[in-house]
Amino acid sequence: MTTDHPTLSQLERYAAAGPGLDEPTVWAIEVHLEDCADCRARLAGSTTGDSRALVERVAVSLDREIAARPVPGGRSRSWSRLRHRWFVGTLAPWLAMTAAVLACAAVLTNLWTGLPSLVLLIAPLAPLPGVAVAWHRRADPAWELIAATPAAGMTTLLRRTAAVLAFVIPVLAIVGAGTGVSLALVLLPCLAFTVGTLVLGTLIGVRRAAAVLIAVWMLVVVAPSIAVARVPMLLEADGAGGWALATVVLSVVALLRMDGFRRLANHA
Amino acid sequence: MRTVSAAETAATTHPWAIHAEGLQVRAGRHLAVNGLDLTLTIGVHGLLGPNGAGKTTLMRSLATVLAPSGGRLALLGHPVDGRSELRSVRRALGYLPQHFGFYPRFTVREFVGYMAWLKEMPKAGVPAAVQRAIDRVGLSAKADARLKALSGGMLRRAGIAQAIVNDPQLLLLDEPTVGLDPEQRLDFRELLRDLGTDSCVLVSTHLVEDVVAACSDVIVVNEGRLVWQGSPESLSDQGGQGDAGDSPAERGYSAVLRRHRAEATR
Numbered sequence: 042m043t044t045d046h047p048t049l050s051q052l053e054r055y056a057a058a059g060p061g062l063d064e065p066t067v068w069a070i071e072v073h074l075e076d077c078a079d080c081r082a083r084l085a086g087s088t089t090g091d092s093r094a095l096v097e098r099v100a101v102s103l104d105r106e107i108a109a110r111p112v113p114g115g116r117s118r119s120w121s122r123l124r125h126r127w128f129v130g131t132l133a134p135w136l137a138m139t140a141a142v143l144a145c146a147a148v149l150t151n152l153w154t155g156l157p158s159l160v161l162l163i164a165p166l167a168p169l170p171g172v173a174v175a176w177h178r179r180a181d182p183a184w185e186l187i188a189a190t191p192a193a194g195m196t197t198l199l200r201r202t203a204a205v206l207a208f209v210i211p212v213l214a215i216v217g218a219g220t221g222v223s224l225a226l227v228l229l230p231c232l233a234f235t236v237g238t239l240v241l242g243t244l245i246g247v248r249r250a251a252a253v254l255i256a257v258w259m260l261v262v263v264a265p266s267i268a269v270a271r272v273p274m275l276l277e278a279d280g281a282g283g284w285a286l287a288t289v290v291l292s293v294v295a296l297l298r299m300d301g302f303r304r305l306a307n308h309a
Numbered sequence: 310m311r312t313v314s315a316a317e318t319a320a321t322t323h324p325w326a327i328h329a330e331g332l333q334v335r336a337g338r339h340l341a342v343n344g345l346d347l348t349l350t351i352g353v354h355g356l357l358g359p360n361g362a363g364k365t366t367l368m369r370s371l372a373t374v375l376a377p378s379g380g381r382l383a384l385l386g387h388p389v390d391g392r393s394e395l396r397s398v399r400r401a402l403g404y405l406p407q408h409f410g411f412y413p414r415f416t417v418r419e420f421v422g423y424m425a426w427l428k429e430m431p432k433a434g435v436p437a438a439v440q441r442a443i444d445r446v447g448l449s450a451k452a453d454a455r456l457k458a459l460s461g462g463m464l465r466r467a468g469i470a471q472a473i474v475n476d477p478q479l480l481l482l483d484e485p486t487v488g489l490d491p492e493q494r495l496d497f498r499e500l501l502r503d504l505g506t507d508s509c510v511l512v513s514t515h516l517v518e519d520v521v522a523a524c525s526d527v528i529v530v531n532e533g534r535l536v537w538q539g540s541p542e543s544l545s546d547q548g549g550q551g552d553a554g555d556s557p558a559e560r561g562y563s564a565v566l567r568r569h570r571a572e573a574t575r
Contacts, residue, residue, distance in 0.1 A: 105437070182410030186471070189372040189404040190427040191396040 047073060052084050056092070131180055132201065135171045136208045143167060147216045157272040161222045162263045164213055165230035166255050171205035172238050173251035195299050198239070198247065206235060226276055229284035234258075236291040243298045325350050326385055326479045326509030327371060333379030333533075334363075334370040341366035343533035344380065353505030355520030355527045355541075356513040357562055363533040364513045365407050368483045371511065372404040385478055400429055403477030405468045407484045407513075413457035417448055417467045420456055424471035442474040447496055461488035469497070473504065480510045486519055498523035521545070521558040529565050536569040 047055070047070050054062050055070050062070075074081055146159035174180040176198040178188075187193055210228060217227035234254060241250035266273050274280065327349040334342040341363040358364045369375040370382065373395050382389045387398045411420060421439045430438060443452050446466040451459065456467060465488045472480060486494050501523040504510050514520060520527055521541040529537040529544075537544075541558060548560025552567065 183412060184410065185369075185374060185406045186404070186409050186411075186424065187427055188374045189399060189402055190424070191399040191429045192427040193399065 046077065046080055049083065052080065056084060132171050132174065132204060132208075135174055136205065139167050139170060139209060140212050143212055143216045147220050150220045155270055157266050157270060158220055158222045160213075160216050160220050161226060161272065161276050162266055164217070164227040165234040166258055167213055167231055168202075168205050168209040168235045169238055169251040169255055171209065172202050172235060173248045175201035175205065175247070177248055198242075199299075202235065202239065206232075223278060223281065225281040226278070226284070229281060229288055230276070233284050233288040233291060236288060236295050240291055240295045240298060327511070328383045329380065330382075331380035332367075332370070332377055332382050334366050334375055335378045336363075336366045336375075340378070341533055342370065345530070345533060345535050347528065347535055347538075349509055349511065349526070349528075351505070351507065351509050352525045353501050353510045353512065353523055355524035356511055356530065357515075357517065357520060357527060358530040359566065362530045364530060365483055366533075367530065368404075368481050368511070368513050369406070371479075372402065372406075372481050373399060374404075374406075396429075398479075400475070401478040403472035403475060403480040405472040405482045405485055409468050411456050411464070411467075413455065415456050416453050417443060417456065417459070417470070418452045420467060421470045421474050425474045428475045430475050438474050438476075439470075442470040445473065445500055446470045447493070462490060462493060465489060466493070469500075476508075478508050480504060480508055481513075482510070483513045484515070485512060486514060486516060494519065517554070517559045517562050518556065521556070529562065531566060531569050532573070537565040 051062065051066070051070060055067065074084060142163065143160065146163055150156065150159045176194065178184040181187065187197060209231065213227050213231060214224060217224055238247060238250045238254055241253065242248075244250075245253070262273050262275065275283075325348050327347060329345055329347040332342055332345040332347070333340060343363070345363075345367065356364055356367070366375065370377055370389075371384065373384070373389060377390060384398050385401055387395070389395065389398065412423075415423065418439060421442055422435060425435045425439055440449075440452075443449055446469050448463060448466050448470060451463060456464065459467065465485065469482065469485055472482065486497060489497060498519065501510060501512065505525065512520070512524065521544075524541060527537075527539060527541055527544050528535060537547075544561040544565070545557035546561060548554065548557060548562070548564040550560075552560040552563040554560040554563050
């Protein structure tokens with residue numbers, strides 16, 4: 042181990058790629074540097090301007106590369122993003138309530154054979170509570186912030202409505218299959234009512250639209266059907282075509298009217 | 310989400326960023342902004358006024374959260390009313406509300422990134438823009454801390470970071486210095502001056518000293534109307550020894566309000 046430290050002049054010449062230093066001296070300096078932190082620090086101060094500029098350029102370039110790469114995220118981060126981007130966390134209680142009501146309807150339908158299928162009767166309304174809170178200031182803590190972004194209104198509403206349907210449709214399919222009702226007569230009215238809520242929502246707001254459609258369907262269809270213990274004509278087997286047509290027509294109207302949700306008056 | 314072209318997000322220049330004529334805005338049933346005329350261009354503008362003067366309602370309407378109920382409002386060359394399409398204006402907007410809700414389990418980086426996503430920023434530039442915004446508000450050390458673990462001042466800075474992440478042409482900050490300690494306020498004033506070099510920044514505050522230190526222009530509103538506009542120096546010139554306040558600017562502010570109230574009661 043070398044005990045004599047190289048001189049500053051020797052270190053400067055070493056840093057400048059060894060002009061005027063013979064090979065044994067260069068080797069001796071290298072061996073010394075491996076063990077001597079002080080001389081390594083002196084060497085760092087003796088580097089040429091070009092070397093320092095090169096190191097700086099590399100550092101800046103590395104910083105930029107690191108900043109440009111997505112932050113590595115685990116499962117919890119992805120879940121967190123999913124929850125908020127698609128509003129899943131806030132919708133969860135409403136969706137749980139919907140699933141519970143549908144499950145109760147399925148149980149009652151199976152137990153009480155004299156009744157028309159309750160699943161069939163309430164299937165059109167299943168997504169509406171979730172859609173009603175999808176874009177509402179009281180449901181979303183960040184509503185004020187989001188309302189000032191380009192995603193406010195239509196984009197957010199459609200994204201969250203899609204999240205509601207992604208949950209409700211499989212639940213309806215399972216519950217419908219369990220009670221033996223036609224899948225088309227469960228799912229098509231559900232889609233038609235969802236789109237209908239959005240269309241009516243452009244006029245009176247989505248929350249009011251959902252409330253109006255739920256009230257009207259309960260009073261005009263569900264209550265009379267239970268009273269007379271008969272499935273209404275609207276939900277009989279040959280009604281599927283009509284619901285499909287209604288869904289398509291309402292979807293076209295919705296596409297034409299959706300811009301309304303980008304306007305100021307329809308945000309609240 | 311739709312990919313936004315570079316042309317759509319590129320900065321465009323307008324003779325003014327905010328132009329209001331006889332603007333009326335309701336806060337519930339109350340007409341909080343009542344016949345306000347205002348034109349603002351690039352620079353840092355301080356909005357002063359007593360409680361209930363209509364500052365927050367004005368900020369919310371400028372942020373396109375509230376629809377004007379009367380008069381005319383245009384932002385960055387686009388009319389803002391119940392019929393206009395606001396997407397392009399909102400892409401160029403940064404807004405920090407007086408009270409902002411947040412998702413407590415988000416980290417600062419996720420929160421600012423989420424807002425960048427909602428602002429439809431080009432995806433490739435988002436991570437760097439988020440990091441830059443976090444660095445500018447001095448939250449780099451807390452970038453991966455959850456929002457629920459932050460102090461009030463840090464939350465406020467996270468709010469400012471989300472407002473500036475898209476390099477907005479129009480930046481609206483409602484009470485941004487609430488909860489900031491004196492050192493952070495000094496840093497914030499520096500940030501404001503920097504932001505105001507190429508965008509229109511409107512800062513609503515109760516702190517006259519912040520306005521004097523960081524703003525090139527002062528706006529005083531009362532009872533929903535613009536009652537005075539000028540430089541911080543000329544605000545200081547408005548006051549006399551008999552006016553309330555610890556500094557010339559505070560005395561000037563008191564004098565402006567006193568005169569307006571006297572005129573209103575005539």
